[in-house]
Amino acid sequence: MPSKDVSLSDMQLALMRVLWGAGRATTAEVHERVGKPRQLAYTTVATLLTRLEKRGLVKSVKEQGERVFKPTVTESEVTRSMVSSLVDTLFRGDPSALVSHLVNEKDIDRDDIEAVRKLLARRGKTG
């Protein structure tokens, strides 16, 4: 299956995270966890969820008159897609250029690199 090309906004990510965390959730639950803190109307959350469904990122079933949502994509897929997209547009598709950037910006330090290198060695399957 060709991993879809998904790019989500902050808002959409926040909604999806509830679903990813719980596996399934009603509009009310999502509103409780995401809408309330951001002072969004109940219907706003409902609309957002409907649109995610239209886009095929979640599916819903009616249970006791309530819509219950489940994600149809994994967090991994989305993360992969979004990172990949950024690498493509910002670093001509070269992921190590992104790492270099991170290093140069001092976003990650020697210890981080070392940790990652070890992680790589432990996996020992790449390259």
Added chain:
Amino acid sequence: MPSKDVSLSDMQLALMRVLWGAGRATTAEVHERVGKPRQLAYTTVATLLTRLEKRGLVKSVKEQGERVFKPTVTESEVTRSMVSSLVDTLFRGDPSALVSHLVNEKDIDRDDIEAVRKLLARRGKTG
């Protein structure tokens, strides 16, 4: 000055790159380099540039009846801002988590890591 919070679309990035590359460019030049290849109308490019100006990312002066555009933000600033934004939304602000992701996804291999580690060592100022 607080480094702006810029996030650009592919299209906008393409336009900006012409300006970053040349330092300055007329609408015609940008159209030539970005619009033509993508089969965009001249006016489309003009509109896009106008909007970038409205957003404060470029400024223009009239020279011999033509608008000449110059970037007001550097590519670095934009790259930094966009990477930072991705790290925030996708990796809770932890850049090394992004690197881990890259490693786990096999986007970067041992050699890349090694190269980056050496780069770090050469700079030798971090951490």
Added chain:
DNA sequence: CTCTATCTCCTACACATGTAGTTCTACACC
């Protein structure tokens, strides 16, 4: 069986973005 709270469904609006047409102006050429 009716009333109320809750939830879905539909509609709406503002803003950003990609897309482009129309109009007006200015200069260049015959």
Added chain:
DNA sequence: GGTGTAGAACTACATGTGTAGGAGATAGAG
């Protein structure tokens, strides 16, 4: 000097997104 052409300026439209209200359904309280 009229005419055509290049470019600016303005307007327009579709789509995605954040935002929400109002109408209609529905289930539980009495």
